Amino acid sequence: MKTRPRLDSIHAEVVEMFRRCGDPVLSLAALGNGVSDLLVNHRGTLHLVEVKTGLKSKLRPAQQRFFCEWPVHVCRSADDALALVRAWDRDTRHAGGI
Numbered sequence: 062m063k064t065r066p067r068l069d070s071i072h073a074e075v076v077e078m079f080r081r082c083g084d085p086v087l088s089l090a091a092l093g094n095g096v097s098d099l100l101v102n103h104r105g106t107l108h109l110v111e112v113k114t115g116l117k118s119k120l121r122p123a124q125q126r127f128f129c130e131w132p133v134h135v136c137r138s139a140d141d142a143l144a145l146v147r148a149w150d151r152d153t154r155h156a157g158g159i
Contacts, residue, residue, distance in 0.1 A: 069114040071138060072098065078142040079110075095123030097133045103149045109133040110145070 068090055079086045079101050087100040089109075097109040111124065111133050118137070120128065127133070136142050 068098075069112045069118070071114050071136075072112050074139040075099070075110070075112050075136045075142045078139040079146065082143065082146045084146065093123075095121065095125070095127035097124075097127065097131070103146060106149070108145075108149070110142075111135045113137050 072088075072090070076086050076088070076099065079099075082103075085102045087102075088098065089096050089100055090098045097111045099110040099112065101108045101110055109131055111120075111128075113120075113135055115137065134145055136145065
């Protein structure tokens with residue numbers, strides 16, 4: 062585990078947007094080894110989220126390997142986080158959920 066994780070500049074903004082939408086967030090950034098930055102609990106369903114700044118920011122090789130084994134969403138802004146929450150809500154409604 063990293064003692065000082067490297068966080069993208071928008072990490073706090075993305076976390077705050079999820080929390081304003083009512084979703085608990087756990088930062089996984091200190092785990093390193095390609096593990097995604099966030100674990101988001103949206104209405105009882107857990108989602109892995111990677112925070113990346115800007116369109117040119119790329120995944121490191123360890124992240125690419127992790128993404129091959131786990132479903133991970135990428136957020137490049139707080140607006141992306143809000144769009145994810147809305148998409149998760151649509152998916153839940155279409156699946157016959159809440």
